[in-house]
Amino acid sequence: MRVSVVLVRPMHEINVGSAARAMLNFGVRDLRLVAPETELGFQTKMFAKHAWSIIKKAKHFKTLAAATKDCDVVVGTTGVPRRFHRSQFKNCVTVSELRGRLDANKRIALVFGNEGSGLSEGETEQCNLVAHVPTKGKQRVMNLSHAVAVVLYELCAKKTPPYEAASKKERETLALLFERFVGRNPRVRDKKKVALAFKRVIERARVTDDEAQALLAAFSE
Template sequence: MNDVEALSRIRIVLVNTQHPGNIGSTARAMLTMGLSELVLVSPQRFPHPQARMTAAHAIEVVEKARVVDSLSEALAGCAWVLASSARPRHLGDAPLTPWDAATRAVQTAASAPVALVFGCERTGLTNEELDLCHAVTQVPTNPGYSSLNLSQAVQVLSYELRKAALPEFRPVAAKQDHPWYAPPGVEDMERFYGHLERILMSTGFLDPANPRLLMRRLRQFFNRASPDRNELNILRGVLKSIEQPKGRRVPLPGDGGEA
């Protein structure tokens, strides 16, 4: 099983959820990151129309959600259980960072089911519920305002799970595969620099009798920018428009045609 498939073995467990809208929003947060197994422990209002409404196009996660009476039942068969808790605890190890927790969850889920547990909105998880979990994670929020909505917390941790499962994201648009976006050759850049120097001298911006380091600085600037072939052609076109202006008058703000 690869890391992406491991996401299918990670279940999200919500304990005693108060607001049905949070169940739907959680389903949406899950599905956007490739998670689909939702288990509800004694939800206060479910099924509920608001859960379906806030799920949007993730309604399938809501419809397939399992409802159980206890956290023990929700965790049955899991090899590793991670609790999400914002409150500091006096006992136990220090909480894992979300990214470290996600890495371990994905690694474990490659061979056995994993659960990520969230408590109810008002009080979070009880100490007894935490005793059923192997580790705790905590989102490093702003100390001055650390409140996260339940579905927001699920979204943050679901994102970390997906990031751990997909360490290298494929670009949305693989523009590097298009010939226009390939890097220009050395000869292309030298022709551009010659063109640029000629134009700057023609406009008087560059004094050939006292050039100082202008062209060297411009070379460094464009080398840092690393223009692709398409961008270099645009720059050459701009230079050509200065060298051979077409004479079109550019209307200024306030010129005719306005009342």
């Protein structure tokens, strides 16, 4: 997935540096700045650390439209979805839902508003989707760089490989082999109860195909 991070009117150079560092953590290098309200100097470099090269190569634009002109999908972000017009809620998703709504072959722009007021209603209207991070407590809005990190994690981090469950036949065979194993063990008194307990554990544990194969090999004669 080709991702560009767009910071609209960022106010504090520390946050720009920290956002760039978060980008580097997740392999994203295309930073775009729209009318920044701060100079990018020593503090930016200090907080960017090894991501300073991202800052140096960042593209500057006067408007959000210009910054996202070459992007296929523009995703705005907000910490307070209720600020915006009801019609915009239709395209408002949580960050955990975002990945499933995007085409991995497209250029995606992730747009973040400034620390004081976020994105304006007009700016969110330029977005195809609006994503938000559900938070708890009195402080509902995240720090800019923290929000960048959370969204990039959900979008770009390596996901757990698909879970491949053992088949019904494998589970039944495993239960049968264990029952035979127990039947040959003179130390087990209530063999039926133990066999049933094992069968229930196998069902409840959501045994994977690899795990089932290993257990089948262990119990096979």
